Amino acid sequence: MAPANRALQLASSSRKKSSNKKTTVARQSGAMSAHPLLHTQGLLECYRAMLRIRTLDERMMTLQRQGRIGFYGACTGQEAACIGSAYALRANDWVFPALREGGAMLLRGFALVPYIAQVFGNSGDITKGRQMPSHQAAASVHQVSWSSVIGTQLSQAVGAAWAAKLKKDDTVVMAYLGDGATSSNDFHVAMNFAGVFKAPVVFVCQNNHWSISVPTDHQTASESIAIKAVAYGLPGVKVDGNDVSAVYAAVAAAVERARRGQGATLVELETYRMGAHSSSDDPSRYRDPAEVEAWKKKDPVERLRSRLFALNAWNSAQDKALQAELLEEVNTAIKEAESLPPPSIATLFEDVYQGEPWHLKEQRAELLESIKRHGR
Numbered sequence: 488m489a490p491a492n493r494a495l496q497l498a499s500s501s502r503k504k505s506s507n508k509k510t511t512v513a514r515q516s517g518a519m520s521a522h523p524l525l526h527t528q529g530l531l532e533c534y535r536a537m538l539r540i541r542t543l544d545e546r547m548m549t550l551q552r553q554g555r556i557g558f559y560g561a562c563t564g565q566e567a568a569c570i571g572s573a574y575a576l577r578a579n580d581w582v583f584p585a586l587r588e589g590g591a592m593l594l595r596g597f598a599l600v601p602y603i604a605q606v607f608g609n610s611g612d613i614t615k616g617r618q619m620p621s622h623q624a625a626a627s628v629h630q631v632s633w634s635s636v637i638g639t640q641l642s643q644a645v646g647a648a649w650a651a652k653l654k655k656d657d658t659v660v661m662a663y664l665g666d667g668a669t670s671s672n673d674f675h676v677a678m679n680f681a682g683v684f685k686a687p688v689v690f691v692c693q694n695n696h697w698s699i700s701v702p703t704d705h706q707t708a709s710e711s712i713a714i715k716a717v718a719y720g721l722p723g724v725k726v727d728g729n730d731v732s733a734v735y736a737a738v739a740a741a742v743e744r745a746r747r748g749q750g751a752t753l754v755e756l757e758t759y760r761m762g763a764h765s766s767s768d769d770p771s772r773y774r775d776p777a778e779v780e781a782w783k784k785k786d787p788v789e790r791l792r793s794r795l796f797a798l799n800a801w802n803s804a805q806d807k808a809l810q811a812e813l814l815e816e817v818n819t820a821i822k823e824a825e826s827l828p829p830p831s832i833a834t835l836f837e838d839v840y841q842g843e844p845w846h847l848k849e850q851r852a853e854l855l856e857s858i859k860r861h862g863r
């Protein structure tokens with residue numbers, strides 16, 4: 488076997504207990520050597536964050552079916568991949584998400600009410616109702632918007648990482664992508680640039696086996712997504728994305744490698760989109776229900792719960808109490824977010840220019856006068 492793709496076993500605390508899956512690294516010079524572990528406190532924090540987004544996603548999908556919001560994209564089934572990877576970041580690092588990493592913002596301290604208000608697109612939304620629902624972004628937690636134009640976030644992320652390197656600060660950029668994004672131009676541009684210039688970026692691919700209705704085996708003929716890193720001179724690592732410890736170990740090692748100035752890594756997290764692509768999709772049209780049932784047995788939230796029980800770090804009474812607490816928190820936040828008025832009309836004219844030019848001043852005055860006279 489060529490040295491470039493020789494499999495390397497990584498230590499993963501949970502793999503030994505709960506999975507026979509091998510963690511493999513497509514080896515390249517400078518591959519990761521440290522494998523940080525999540526200890527009990529970290530596991531409990533990740534569990535809480537994972538259960539919180541599971542609770543939120545369930546409630547928001549219901550709201551969409553009730554016609555109270557227009558669109559929602561859930562990350563159900565991918566909570567370990569989202570939270571375990573974001574948990575490896577520092578506050579000064581930046582996140583360029585793909586489609587399912589809103590939970591990273593919440594983990595990193597963004598409040599639930601403005602997060603939900605974004606889906607309503609009302610005055611509680613810090614992006615002033617200008618984005619598609621579920622495309623949250625907040626500079627306060629260093630996270631840009633979901634990237635609905637698949638793959639475009641990757642070259643932007645590499646640019647941000649390259650800027651950090653030029654400025655000699657130690658920021659690391661996390662560039663998330665789905666398996667579908669590996670077929671985009673931007674994936675190749677970003678990987679190549681990151682390889683040549685040793686940009687401090689970590690590409691985290693959530694391989695959830697589907698790109699809307701296209702299965703991964705129609706997406707690529709490569710033996711894995713991680714192996715693609717070799718072509719760009721980067722290490723690529725593939726881990727069980729439903730095992731939060733394995734996710735954290737691989738991503739934290741890649742983050743530290745980037746911070747040490749050794750450049751980018753591609754981490755493939757093998758996981759599964761348990762629900763629909765979005766609230767606009769019906770996966771029963773193209774997906775075998777037996778496949779979904781098989782993956783439900785590997786549910787990352789249930790898996791971490793069982794592990795915490797086995798470690799005697801958590802029990803069913805605590806779990807019931809946490810579920811009730813999170814449901815109450817989410818319901819209260821939904822109630823508050825939904826009650827907020829729409830963004831004011833005047834905000835239409837804000838944020839494009841540093842100082843408002845005369846023609847916008849005139850247009851704003853004309854519109855406000857017309858609303859006063861005729862109503863909306």
Ligand SMILES: Cc1ncc(C[n+]2csc(CCOP(=O)(O)OP(=O)(O)O)c2C)c(N)n1
Nearest residue numbers: 586635636637665666667668695697698699
């Ligand atoms: C450039 C581009 N092509 C196609 C689409 C339509 N589209 C939206 S989401 C999606 C699938 C993305 O799949 P993947 O990258 O695996 O992410 P996942 O939805 O599985 O998280 C596609 C093809 C798009 N938004 N942008």
Ligand SMILES: [Mg+2]
Nearest residue numbers: 665666697698
């Ligand atoms: Mg996918």
